[in-house]
Amino acid sequence: xxxxxxxxxxxxxxxxxxxxxxxxxxxxxxxxxxxxxxxxxxxxxxxxxxxxxxxxxxxxxxxxxxxxxxxxxxxxxxxxxxxxxxxxxxxxxxxxxxxxxxxxxxxxxxxxxxxxxxxxxxxxxxxxxxxxxxxxxxxxxxxxxxxxxxxxxxxxxxxxxxxxxxxxxxxxxxxxxxxxxxxxxxxxxxxxxxxxxxxxxxxxxxxxxxxxxxxxxxxxxxxxxxxxxxxxxxxxxxxxxxxxxxxxxxxxxxxxxxxxxxxxxxxxxxxxxxxxxxxxxxxxxxxxxxxxxxxxxxxxxxxxxxxxxxxxxxxxxxxxxxxxxxxxxxxxxxxxxxxxxxxxxxxxxxx
Numbered sequence: 001x002x003x004x005x006x007x008x009x010x011x012x013x014x015x016x017x018x019x020x021x022x023x024x025x026x027x028x029x030x031x032x033x034x035x036x037x038x039x040x041x042x043x044x045x046x047x048x049x050x051x052x053x054x055x056x057x058x059x060x061x062x063x064x065x066x067x068x069x070x071x072x073x074x075x076x077x078x079x080x081x082x083x084x085x086x087x088x089x090x091x092x093x094x095x096x097x098x099x100x101x102x103x104x105x106x107x108x109x110x111x112x113x114x115x116x117x118x119x120x121x122x123x124x125x126x127x128x129x130x131x132x133x134x135x136x137x138x139x140x141x142x143x144x145x146x147x148x149x150x151x152x153x154x155x156x157x158x159x160x161x162x163x164x165x166x167x168x169x170x171x172x173x174x175x176x177x178x179x180x181x182x183x184x185x186x187x188x189x190x191x192x193x194x195x196x197x198x199x200x201x202x203x204x205x206x207x208x209x210x211x212x213x214x215x216x217x218x219x220x221x222x223x224x225x226x227x228x229x230x231x232x233x234x235x236x237x238x239x240x241x242x243x244x245x246x247x248x249x250x251x252x253x254x255x256x257x258x259x260x261x262x263x264x265x266x267x268x269x270x271x272x273x274x275x276x277x278x279x280x281x282x283x284x285x286x287x288x289x290x291x292x293x294x295x296x297x298x299x300x301x302x303x304x305x306x307x308x309x310x311x312x313x314x315x316x317x318x319x320x321x322x323x324x325x326x327x328x329x330x331x332x333x334x335x336x337x338x339x340x341x342x343x344x345x346x347x348x349x350x351x
Contacts, residue, residue, distance in 0.1 A: 001030055001218060001219075001222065002030050002031070004030070004218075004221055004222045005027055005030035005031070005032050005218075005221075006030055006031045006032065007031070007032065007033050008032050008033055008083040008084065009032070009033050009034045009036070009081055009082050009083050010027060010032050010034070010035050010036065010082065010083060010084050010085070010086065011035075011036045011038055011078055011079050011082045011084075011085045011086070012024055012027075012035060012036065012037055012038065012085075012086045012088060013038045013039070013069055013075075013085065013086070013087050013088055013089035013115065014038075014039055014087070014088035014089030014090060014130075015035075015036075015037030015038055015039050015048075015088070016037060016039040016041055016044035016045055016047075016048055017039065017044075017088060017089075017178075017179060018175065018177070018178035018179045018181075018210055019088045019130060019172075019175060019178065019210065019213055019214065019217075020037070020039070020086070020088040020089070021037075021048060022210045022211060022213070022214040023086050023088065023214045023217055023218070024037060024048075024062070025214070026211075026214045026215065026218055027218070028052075028061060028062075031061075032061060033061070034061055034062070034063055035061055035062055035063070036063040036065055036078055036082065037062060037063065037064050037065060038065045038067050038069075038075075038078045038089070039065075039066070039067070039089065040066065040067060040068040042066055045064045045066060048062075048064070049062075049064055065078045068111075069087075069089045069107065069111035069112075069114055069115060070106050070107060070110065070111050070114070072114045072117070072118060075114055075115070075118050076118045076121070076122070079118050079119065079122055079124060080122060081122075082122070082124050083124070083125055083126070084124065084125060084126040084127065084128070084221065085115065085119055085124055085126070085127045085128070086128050086130070086217060087112065087115050087127060087128065087129045087130060088130045089107070089111065090107060090108050090111075090130070090146070090149075091103060091104050091107045091108055091142075091145075092132070092142065092180060093142070093180055094134075094140055094142050094269065094271045094272055095269050095270065095271065097140060097141040097142040097145070097271060098140055098141050098142075098269075098270045098271045101141045104141055104142065104145045105145060108142075108145035108146055108148070108149050109145055109148045109149060109152070112129065112148075112149040112152050112153070113152055115127065115129075116152060116153065116156050116159075116167065119165050119167075120156070120159065120163050120165050123163060123164060123165060124165055125164060125165065125166065126165070126166050126168075126221060126224065127153075127165060127166070127167050127168075128167075128168055128169070128170060128217060128220055128221060128224070129149065129150070129153050129167070129168070129169045129170070130169075130170055130172065130217070131146055131149065131150050131169045131170060131171045131172070131229070132146050132171060132172055132173075133171055133172065133173050133206055133231075133276045133277065133278055134146060134273075134276065135147035135150055135171065135280075136276070136277040136278060136279055136280040136283070136324075137277060137280045137281070139271060139272070139273050140270065140271020140272065141271055142271060143271070150169050150171075150229060153167045153168070153169050153227075154167070154169070154227050154229070154298065156227075157226075157227050157298065166224060166225070166226035166227075167226060167227060168220060168224040168226060168227065168228045168229070168230065169228070169229045169230070170216055170217050170220050170229075170230045170231075170232075171229055171230065171231040171232075171278070172208060172213050172216075172232070173205060173206025173207055173208050173232075173234045173276065173278075173326075174205040174206060174207050174208070174276075175207075175208055175209070175210055175213050176207050176208070176209060176210075176340065176341075176344060177209065177210055177344040178210055182205075182239065182242065183242070183246060183341070183344065186242075186243055186246045186247075186250075187246065187250050190246070190247060190250045190251055190254060190256070190261055191250070191254045194256060194260060194261050194262065195261070195262050195263075195264050196243050196246070196247060196261060196262070196263050196264065197264050197266045198239055198240055198243050198263055198264070198265055198266070199239065199265075199266055199267060199268050199269060199272065200239070200265065200267065200268050200274060201238075201239075201240045201265060202238075202274055203238070203239045203240075203268070203272075203274050203275070204236050204237065204238050204239065204274070204275050204276070204326040204327055204329075204331075205236065205237060205239060205276055205326055206234040206235070206236055206276055206278065206326050206329065207234060207235065207236070207237045207242075207332070207340075208232060208234050209340070209343070209344065212232070213232075216230065216232050216293070223312060226298075227297075227298035228295055228296060228297055228298065229295070229296040230293055230294075230295055230296075231278050231279065231293055231294040231295070231296070232292065232293050233278075233292055233293055233294065234278075234329075235329065235330050235331065235332050235336075236326040236327075236329035236330065236331050236332070237331060237332045237337060238331060240263070241331070241332070241334055241337060242337055243263055244263070244334065245334055245337035245338045245341060246341060247261045247263075248338065249338060249341045249342065249345075274327075275325055275326045275327040276325075276326045277324050277325050277326070278294060278324045278325075279294060279296070279324045283296055284324070286298075286299050287316070288312060288316060289316070290312055295312055
């Protein structure tokens with residue numbers, strides 16, 4: 001890792017978000033020449049500047065750039081001279097995406113195309129895109145848009161020419177504690193009115209922590225050969241179990257009795273699925289498997305599959321579709337969920 005990032009100039013789009021900011025924190029451990037934080041939210045830039053200490057030694061490696069990936073000219077200025085790009089900028093709210101599909105297209109699809117085209121033009125060596133398990137057999141606008149973003153990354157192979165830029169994607173589950181995720185929402189509901197809304201008691205999700213997500217992204221940077229999708233193996237959680245664990249943890253903090261907190265079932269929202277999948281059925285034949293992740297390798301003619309197997313010390317994934325579904329994946333126990341929530345609350349790096 002030190003060799004991969006030391007002395008490098010790195011651009012992080014969406015760098016003030018939950019995942020992006022944690023990627024920045026992790027990168028600073030490896031002494032990069034500069035980390036350019038690219039995001040459109042002025043106030044979050046301001047908050048991060050003070051978190052890292054704008055007059056301190058760590059702050060000298062950071063560049064705070066206000067901009068939008070929809071603006072190709074601004075993106076080009078930010079990316080010039082970069083050695084690698086972590087593309088974490090996206091619209092990611094399921095419900096908001098359903099009501100604002102044109103905006104989702106502009107950011108998640110056209111914005112991603114801008115990333116690809118500018119990176120190619122500037123011959124940036126490596127670009128890693130952040131994706132979601134919602135792309136596997138998507139039901140809503142968000143999943144479809146992120147699937148298209150993945151497809152654009154992988155299809156960059158057809159525009160490769162003599163360019164050396166490599167592209168890869170990392171697919172996440174529900175990142176607990178991130179902005180807009182279910183856990184901060186439950187916490188606010190407990191604090192405000194003591195009623196926790198759960199969409200469906202049968203609903204399950206793959207879950208991971210922000211540091212896990214960021215660590216996976218950095219590990220992929222060293223592993224990637226180009227045109228892959230890396231999918232972390234994650235445990236699953238029932239949302240009802242997560243809600244109850246959150247009630248038990250947060251209620252006493254807010255001076256309330258956990259038994260007085262009511263759980264209200266509100267029904268599945270537009271664009272949501274009851275269960276998520278790590279891989280779609282059509283993807284499994286080209287999936288490799290390691291101890292910690294699945295790796296979707298490209299299927300384009302001329303790309304030798306065996307070279308990828310050797311590079312990762314990976315074997316073909318066992319084609320059992322049940323293990324790719326959050327419905328059948330190993331579930332976190334109430335005790336494990338309680339420990340996870342405590343870990344999240346005690347970590348200073350959580351946003």
